[in-house]
Amino acid sequence: MKYVSTRGQAPALGFCDVLLAGLARDGGLYVPESWPQFSAEDFADLAGLSYDEAAYRLILPFVGGEIAASDLRAMCAEAYATFRHEAVAPLVQIGPNGFVLELFHGPTLAFKDVAMQLLARLMDHVLAARGRRATIVGATSGDTGGAAIEAFRGRAATDIFILFPKGRVSPVQQRQMTTVADPNVHAIAVEGTFDDCQAIVKALFNDHSFRDRVALSGINSINWGRIVAQLVYYVTAALSLGAPARKVSFTVPTGNFGDVFAGYVAKRIGLPIERLVIATNTNDILVRTLESGRYETSGVVPTASPSMDIQVSSNFERLLFEAVGRDGTLVRNLMASLAQSGGFTLPEAALERIRTEFSAGRASEDETAAIMRATLERSGYLADPHTAVGLSVASAAAPSRAPMVMLSTAHPAKFPDAVEAATGIRPALPASAGDLMQRAERFTVLANDAAAIAAFVEARSRAVEEKIYS
Numbered sequence: 001m002k003y004v005s006t007r008g009q010a011p012a013l014g015f016c017d018v019l020l021a022g023l024a025r026d027g028g029l030y031v032p033e034s035w036p037q038f039s040a041e042d043f044a045d046l047a048g049l050s051y052d053e054a055a056y057r058l059i060l061p062f063v064g065g066e067i068a069a070s071d072l073r074a075m076c077a078e079a080y081a082t083f084r085h086e087a088v089a090p091l092v093q094i095g096p097n098g099f100v101l102e103l104f105h106g107p108t109l110a111f112k113d114v115a116m117q118l119l120a121r122l123m124d125h126v127l128a129a130r131g132r133r134a135t136i137v138g139a140t141s142g143d144t145g146g147a148a149i150e151a152f153r154g155r156a157a158t159d160i161f162i163l164f165p166k167g168r169v170s171p172v173q174q175r176q177m178t179t180v181a182d183p184n185v186h187a188i189a190v191e192g193t194f195d196d197c198q199a200i201v202k203a204l205f206n207d208h209s210f211r212d213r214v215a216l217s218g219i220n221s222i223n224w225g226r227i228v229a230q231l232v233y234y235v236t237a238a239l240s241l242g243a244p245a246r247k248v249s250f251t252v253p254t255g256n257f258g259d260v261f262a263g264y265v266a267k268r269i270g271l272p273i274e275r276l277v278i279a280t281n282t283n284d285i286l287v288r289t290l291e292s293g294r295y296e297t298s299g300v301v302p303t304a305s306p307s308m309d310i311q312v313s314s315n316f317e318r319l320l321f322e323a324v325g326r327d328g329t330l331v332r333n334l335m336a337s338l339a340q341s342g343g344f345t346l347p348e349a350a351l352e353r354i355r356t357e358f359s360a361g362r363a364s365e366d367e368t369a370a371i372m373r374a375t376l377e378r379s380g381y382l383a384d385p386h387t388a389v390g391l392s393v394a395s396a397a398a399p400s401r402a403p404m405v406m407l408s409t410a411h412p413a414k415f416p417d418a419v420e421a422a423t424g425i426r427p428a429l430p431a432s433a434g435d436l437m438q439r440a441e442r443f444t445v446l447a448n449d450a451a452a453i454a455a456f457v458e459a460r461s462r463a464v465e466e467k468i469y470s
């Protein structure tokens with residue numbers, strides 16, 4: 001199994017190299033050369049297995065024999081043993097044909113743990129086998145950072161630097177990043193938005209000299225390892241609801257497009273998915289794109305679902321690559337136009353292809369608060385604001401016979417102010433969070449300046465210090 005870049009100019013790599021590479025050297029994102037196929041019988045065989053066993057069997061074909069099956073099996077078992085719920089990703093019925101897929105039972109109370117707990121183990125395994133180190137630089141709008149820090153803290157072969165937009169994450173999210181004392185962890189508050197943080201990460205990857213000097217790796221969903229781990233819960237949820245004999249639809253609160261793209265991958269490998277619904281808050285570039293065919297950034301508006309306050313939706317490039325018939329040159333040109341003029345127009349045929357697989361809707365701030373109240377009243381279910389964006393968009397979707405699974409991407413206690421303002425209930429953090437809100441914080445504030453951040457990283461990276469990176 002080889003992986004190719006969406007921009008067509010980077011070398012094809014195997015799974016382990018892709019894990020460490022993060023972004024391809026031509027600025028593109030890696031995708032498998034072809035999609036492994038699971039038959040209806042293969043899916044039926046997964047029904048009733050534990051989550052970690054299902055994860056192992058689903059991920060194995062993507063690894064292409066580069067990691068021993070027994071090691072992958074052990075890493076899946078370890079990763080999902082960190083979850084507080086035995087099912088890892090349980091389904092909760094909240095309506096006749098509506099189900100919430102709870103993805104927040106991991107250590108940092110957001111869906112990012114599902115992939116990050118496995119990714120950290122996979123990267124550690126590959127680095128140990130190669131006797132080298134990596135320097136991870138990631139961008140977060142709030143949840144990726146905490147999940148990555150938790151998963152990589154104390155790991156000998158990695159230093160991790162997380163850029164978060166100063167003043168734009170919730171207090172719980174910030175503390176999950178800033179109260180970790182391990183010396184390999186560096187939280188950086190950037191004077192800018194998440195899009196600025198993500199642009200800096202991409203600029204560092206595209207500076208090949210810096211990238212090689214620090215042995216740069218990524219943990220954002222630009223890293224294929226994130227996507228492959230996220231496709232698992234689409235499969236386990238669908239199997240619980242009667243797949244492969246029955247089709248299932250999913251509504252996915254969306255920002256960087258990694259989660260919903262994992263749903264698309266689940267479909268490509270053979271899972272019978274009826275509809276993938278993209279749900280955004282007022283930062284609605286994806287909704288506008290599906291409506292008009294024009295992918296065009298506008299200013300980021302702060303909302304009650306801050307982790308989705310994103311305009312440049314990284315993984316849309318992977319879908320674009322698929323939709324234009326895997327034409328890397330065309331993707332490269334469209335992304336150049338995005339960089340130069342802030343937008344591009346999708347070719348008509350690509351737009352049609354995307355519309356046959358996805359629909360999209362937005363929820364305003366009022367609609368998000370209203371559905372939180374209504375869901376609590378009708379079903380006794382308390383949703384976080386990101387999940388609520390999905391619930392609102394799903395409630396407006398055309399009725400269908402397929403069950404609708406709405407992904408719940410964060411625990412409500414990560415956003416207590418917004419939940420309390422909408423419902424009057426202030427959710428408490430689970431006991432596993434311990435004294436998070438009392439611990440001392442440690443972080444550095446830096447300007448929105450790639451050069452300053454590169455210098456900060458380089459000065460603290462042990463890969464540079466010890467020169468063991470290749």
Ligand SMILES: Cc1ncc(COP(=O)(O)O)c(C=O)c1O
Nearest residue numbers: 143254255256257258259307409
């Ligand atoms: C709580 C929460 N929900 C939804 C999303 C959107 O997920 P994605 O970026 O994979 O589209 C994010 C982060 O992006 C998030 O942190």
Ligand SMILES: N[C@@H](CCOP(=O)(O)O)C(=O)O
Nearest residue numbers: 140141142143144220221256
């Ligand atoms: N919402 C995310 C943004 C980064 O997304 P990623 O999936 O590409 O890591 C966050 O919480 O940081």
